[in-house]
Amino acid sequence: MRKAFYLLAASMLFAASPAFAQDTITIGFTASQTGALNNDSTAQMRGIELWRDDVNGKGGIKVGGKSYNIKLVTYDDESQNTRVQQLYTRLITQDKAQFLISPYSSGLVATAAIISEQYGKVMITTGGALEKTYKLGNKNLFQLYTGSSQYLTGALQALKEKNPKPHIAFVYEDDPFSKAVVQAVRDTAKKRGDVVAADESYAGSTTDFSPVINKMISAKADALLGGGHYADGATLARQLHEQKAAVKWVTLLVAPDSQKFAELGDSAIGISVPSQWEPQAAFKPDFGPTVAAFTQAFTDKYKIAPAYHAAGGYAAGLILQHAIEKAGSTDPVQVAAQLNAMDVTTFFGRTKFSNDSKEHGLQVGHDMVLAQWQKKDGKLVKEVIWPKAAKTADALY
Amino acid sequence: MIGILASVIDGILIGAVYGLAAMGLTLIWGVMNVINLAHGAIVVVGMFVLYMLVSALGLPAYGAVPVMIVLGFVIGIGLYWIGVHRMIGRPELMSLLSTFALNMVLIGLGTAWWTTSPYNVQVNMPSVSWRGYTFTGTHITAAALAVVIAGLLYLLLYHTRIGKAVRAVATNREAAELCGIPTTQVLAMAFGLGVALAGVSGTLIATMFPFTVLSGEAYQLKSFVVTVLGGLGNPAGALMGGIALGLIEGLATPFMPVSWIPIVEFGLFVFCLIAFPRGIFSFTKA
């Protein structure tokens, strides 16, 4: 017992000793290694780690003729925002992180953003689509993703092409992000005179959607827009299929984007997902790897194809790298200035941040796509079905 | 109208499984006056046992049910000796904390092993469709198995010597000891039985829905509600309580937003606790 105590004390001292950051740039973030957001957050973290490996493998970031290696410091935030502020403060003060990347999911991002702002640290957010966060007066927050209000607009347009008079059911998780997404698209739908057959939010811990599905059937809904995160989205998709709900169009947030979604088998067919990025995207990057190179590297390393959370993680690093290299300095003010001025296309697509003081840092350059699971040669694949310019297959309806 | 009927049927089907989950909780509670806060974690164990058996060993899904009963029983007896035995007869708070600690350990080990990602076991069963509403085969099978297991538990408790000993220990432990019943072993066995029931409910749930290491908490809370509805310590009441909860969920849905249902559930839960603190069918501690 006593021995164990000494061991603990010793390792505590070790952990507390300052990092020597002479030839490295330290970047800090938290990831949900445990808890409800684990799946999506892990993908994001993998993207960031791949970026680090790529950069360090090529000799690091070049700043004013000198090369810096990237050092990542990361902690588990347990998918709960209780610890996020403590951990980000620790990243800044103890681990001397010079730049920050956000945690995953809008709630945690908003919590972390307060700290980054208070310490004047630049934070690239990925997986924090909720626009509200960027309207609180931040100056150092830069949003990589397209904002939440845009998530389902594409899906609604695609749906209207197939069915001009849809009876839409909105079924979504009652978390900040999903609610904001649905709120935006519901307003649009109502304005256009679409029929809202059902409007139900559910708790993230919901495991049985039968009551909701029965309700949808009763309301004669033929399209479903909604979802939330991975676990609930997968359950909803599976039950829709099993209960043979007569919906012809299902767009769910987040969950179907993951390659794991294919585990659902036939339940996945026809389900579409608004995506920040897909491997089929045909962007010509001004900076960083090509889409193909990224996809290849990621697949080699993790034995699974990347989805948009992973790409977002990589892109967050890439954007930061670009800004630092352009600034020729690691000074946060100069890097922030470069980010403010940035308009660049990477494998992730175009990135441009709003400079409007009311919504500083909001993403205004990036566009989303709509992907759908389809069966091709007996295998489940995700095809891009919207916008038309980017599509790789026709939508199933 | 048909929609409501469909909701009722769905409610009964899922409710039977809730009842099975609660049965494990209520049995342990009734016999040894321990509220098992590791209940949710055990439900999760049942889920992952299904996953392992089906994915790794390629067993048919329902073949996992008997395996889980045996395994759950063994695990339960182990957990009893690790975390519960010293708490018997101590203040309730102590057993609450002790089982909560077991819960942390189990969830922690599960998280380290499987992470908190969702897992999915695809079970193919023919489903029944009726006027646009479909009742899936997994639901029907799970409900049927839940009722069968509840029936077996009833037979065990009321028509076997060992089951009667469990009831005797629940009613009056000291008198049971004086009758020559090895009460400690009976307690360990009852705990094993409770864990087996909770585990098997997890296995059945996993045939219906995707799950994660953290899924157990929702079922633990539901089990509390069911236990209170059906009467503490009463396995037969648990089944009825479970069906009642399923019905409430199913029946309330057509009339109110889904997000209001937990309020109804927990409001009812608190109300029942205050109005019928001993439940209606309690078989211990009159």
Added chain:
Amino acid sequence: MSEILLQVEGLEAGYGDVQVLWGISLKVARGTMTTLLGANGAGKTTSLRAITGAMCPRGGKVVFAGEDVTWLPAHAKAARGLVLVPEGRQLFNNMSVEENLEMGAYSRRARQHFRQQLDHVYTMFPRLKERRNQKSGTFSGGEQQMLAIARGLMAMPEILIIDELSLGLAPVVVQQLAETLKGLKASGVTVLLVEQNLHLALALSDYAYVIAEGRPFLEGPSAEVAAKPEIRQAYLGL
């Protein structure tokens, strides 16, 4: 003198920090009825609990049928035939009469004779047979005491230890129970009785021990004890 079935030497016991028994000793010969007397709080019930293993003694020795059983748990003692009918009956109130009796015969030894012993007990208490499927919780005090004794008998006791036979029972019922006890004694069952009704206890038993404040006070054949003035002081304070 006949064989000593139960021998208790220097028994000590207590609850928490409080010691209740300070060296209680007694002997019960096979086939006899022995009584243990004392004021409220003198330690009678504690003595019985320590002897039968319902609580753990702190010192002393319990020898039963030539075997040291001091540290055996209660169920193991019951299985060997050292059976306590506890104070306040302690029935399984939500179980039927027959289930109660079945539990009484739980040990492997008793189980083998279950049918035969059940008939015996039903003959002795026909009232129980009439109400075999009724829950014991609905019984009157006297019926409960009968069932408690019957349950004790189901264990095929070598010695039946009865705590507070007549507690809270009407005189008529006590009378019936006294008859039962006499019948038991006649059939050769060894009995150790704790009873607040001094006259009854002394009249029924062959040998008596009186304890006070957890210590031995006096002992002797029941008739002699009944005649001693000290007993009145210890028991009634008269």
Added chain:
Amino acid sequence: MSALLEVNNISKRFGGLQAVDRLSLTVNEGEILGLIGPNGAGKSTVFNLINGVYPPDGGSIVFVGQDITGGPPYRVARQGIARAHQIVQPLGGLSVLDNCTVGACFGRQGLGLVPAREVAREVVDMIGLGDRPDMLAASLTTAGKKRLELARALSARPRLLLLDEVLAGLNPTETEGMIETVHKIRDSGVAILMIEHIMRAVMSLSDRIVVLNLGSKLAEGSPQQVADNPEVITAYLGDSKLLSVAEKPA
């Protein structure tokens, strides 16, 4: 002498058991009333009804002109009725002094903490626990706990004290001391209703005695009257007919 407590026709039933059956009794100012009867006669239930632990099924209880039927117990305690239990109920985790302070704080006078502690100290000394005021109640001996039970009740400065077998389990010397204490209490003007099995004590202490059997009143009168009553002898001291049954050769 005026009536302090009037119990009129109270009854209480538990399931199949009529524990108390239309019982009436009166305790006068400054007197000691003994309540005796065989175990299970309902004596403790009578106490529980008086101090409001259970509401009676019927009848009323009037204390100093106020109807106190049905409790709650803490309100009855406030009115000035204190009780020492047969089965001691010490607040085990509190010290002896704190136990008594609770009595003084929440009793008839409802004292503040500081004066209550003074009262408690006084009572603890008087009852003979003065040498160990800081001991945890749980670690007292049985006799000590009995005493504490009494001290706690007295700390409330009651007008009526319900004593439930306070002498049981005490050795002869202790019994003597306790009897003296009870006398002292009575002399200080507190009326006492006591349940007691030790006949000598009951006989010498009580002004009047009520004998209870199977929940109803069997006899009432002076100690001598009660002791001479053949029904009392049968019900309480053991039936002589029973003895003859037992003595018949088997």
Added chain:
Amino acid sequence: MWRRPFLWFIVAAALVYALYPYFTDDVGMRESLLLAAVYIILASNLNLMIGYAGYVNFGNIVFFGLGGYICLYLVTALHWHVIPAALTGGAAVSALALLFGLGILRLRGAFFALATIGVNQAIQQLVVNFEPWGGATGIYLSLDAYGPLGGPMQALWTTYLMIVAVTTASLLASYAIRHSKFGLGLLAIGQNEDAASVLGVPTPRYKAMVYSASAFLPAVAGGLYFFKSGIIEPSSAFNLQTSIEAIVMVMLGGSGTILGPALGAFLYEELRGFLLTAQSFSQFQLVIAGALLLLIVQFVPGGLLGWVHQRWPRTRRWLE
């Protein structure tokens, strides 16, 4: 009362706690101490229920969450200053607890414990459906809101100091209650509720009062904490896990003692924080914390201070 050295000890400890990170300018330490201070507030007030009155409140976090919501609502919608907003939140939650307490405190033991879980879950779900408080999205604080406290950076220090002040108040309140007539009545209830009632302790009123009292400071702390966080959502405001962890903290330090829960909260939080950030343990932090709790419950049921008191009874005199 101020003659008691123990009180000076608490005040001195609070000063050190408040000022140490300030003078060393160690903000990392401050964040860690802040979280610990919040847990001390939760545990210390929960101890009024568990340690004194003997009632296990599983849903104690509901006070914290509701306090946070009321405070943030007043700050964002009505532009109140955070201090009156937090205090108003505390008062409102305390009043609400009094009402609820009269109902659910009729239950005892495990039944009460379960009912508190029900109350927490029901209120969480109500808030999810309550649009004025942002429903599931919760309330986001604009950075302007920190203006009155001298901007975001300064606000962190100010809220830290305020939370330490609430922590100190919690300990002092715990002490004051422990040494009052009210506290004595609670201890009596905790030991044996029926006996206490017979002794004249007005049990229903006292129980409702302590339930209400144990709500006040956690609700104030909730206001300050979520103000500092800048965001409040139902899932983090009413997290049942945190609620149960607070019980663990009380037990760890020793329920019924004044300093025990604080000590337990501090140690538990630091341990969890350490396990979470130490790379080699982070995989198993839950397992280690659970195993530790299991050992404590089984072998040191009185908690750290309970064990100390049992081992050296004289410490009871100057630690309480």
